Amino acid sequence: MLNDFDAVLTRMIELLRFGGEDxxxxxxEKIKKGFDSDPRFKSSQLLSxxxxxxxxxxxxxxxxxQPLxxxxxxxxxxxxxxxxxxxAQA
Structure with missing residues (x-):
């Protein structure tokens, strides 16, 4: 499941950078870095x-x-x- 989070977050970050949403x-990125150490807390942060x-x-x-x-x-x-x-994690 952590690989799913990593893949989704990685692609979202790429798209955000491409669209200028740094x-x-x-x-x-901050949430992604510590995700494997506390996935339940990080999931809660994302949901917020x-x-x-x-x-x-x-x-x-x-x-x-122009919208992408x-x-x-x-x-x-x-x-x-x-x-x-x-x-599912929470």
């Missing part, structure tokens, strides 16, 4: 990013002022996968 990329204004749910990736359709679709799928992985 602050979100850094936030996910899924709600309210300015949350992980609100991210739309842009480049050059394929990347946003992929990011949305990864966001759902990550949520489900976290719920």
């Amino acid at each position: 602050d979100w990329a850094v936030a996910l 990013m899924y709600g309210g204004m300015g949350s992980l749910n609100d991210i739309v990736l842009y480049r050059g002022g 359709v394929a990347e946003n679709n992929e990011f949305d799928e990864l966001r759902i996968q990550l949520y489900e992985l976290c719920r």
Whole structure:
């Protein structure tokens, strides 16, 4: 299961960087680094990013002022996968 978290987080971070969302990329990198030491706590931290204004749910990736359709679709799928992985861990 940890490999699933690693793969999903790694790709989400790549997409965030590509879309210029460096602050979100850094936030996910911090959680990813310590994930194997305390997966339950890290899952809880991730779940707390899924709600309210300015949350992980609100991210739309842009480049050059244009929305990145394929990347946003992929990011949305990864966001759902990550949520489900976290719920199973919590």
